[in-house]
Amino acid sequence: MNRIDWADWGTGRGSELLGQVAGIRVLDLGSGVSRHAAHLVRDQGAVVDAIDASATQHQRACSRYPDLPGLNLMHGDAVEHLACTEPYDLIYAVSVFPFVDPTRIVPAVVQGLRPRGRLVFSALHTSVTGQRPASEVVARRELVRLAGGVEIPTDMYVLDTPVWTGLLTDAGLVVDEVLTLDYEGEAPVSFRVFSDHRP
Template sequence: MRIDWGPGGTGPGTAILGDLEGRRVLDLGCGGARHAAHLARDHGALVDAVDSSPTQIERARTRYAQLRGLNVVLADAVDHLHTAAPYDVIYSVHSLPYIAPHRLLLALATGLKPGGRLCFTVLHTNSYGDGPSTALVPRPETLRLAGGSELTVQMWVC
């Protein structure tokens, strides 16, 4: 198992996160918590996996309820960062563009311990193929859900 930072399994894997044994780690926008479970199980990290989707959190809790070192949290990412103790490592795979940067950046700065690591990926285009914008405003993004339905959300691609 490895973290897929980009399409087709590209990217640096878990090595970019550093030594995780016993470290507090935050997975922002964890989805089904697959990466968070890998870090807790195979790297000895103490992982808080946070997502604002009740469905994703239910999936993660069902799959990994007994996994030591993994705490699955239903919460807004920024609200969680304001109430949690600072982390040694914060990472996010394709989730940061869904959070308004004016809310997120300060929360990340205070949610990370001095000398901690922040690692994340962002998409360079939206589902319509539109690249980054010169304006700092959200735009609609369509997420395709299991079962074929779609959900429109706001995405920041700057």
């Protein structure tokens, strides 16, 4: 892994969306097996806290990166962590926000950012079936494909861009840029990448 893939197909801008990461306090929120965090540590000199609520994913990350200097692997609830830790200069999340109630995660992230700190995250916008995003903050059932091709039904917040923008600005963030990442094959699936900062 030598880039950050904000969607599921590795196109578009990668880790350059984060800007300079060396020498600042960084959190990978919902880090999974921490391959993105490890890339930033190895290739860009970052020091990254990588947190995931899944014990299985955390154990996989520990097995994959048992002693990578600069990578701090954590198992726990990100909202609880952000409430009691020192603020971060940068928080990023790859395809994680739709799995958490936005009215819970967005205020927690704002609380966990320093003034002028940045948030960058990607979110599903249009599902593989072509279902459009919601115009209000409601969860809907989506099929999530796991490694090995197994699909599990999961409640997700697949929200339209103005809804996300409203949540972010109401919580005190400034939305600097919203990128569209459309799948280049036949499926209509699309993601949005939000770059924001705390004034």
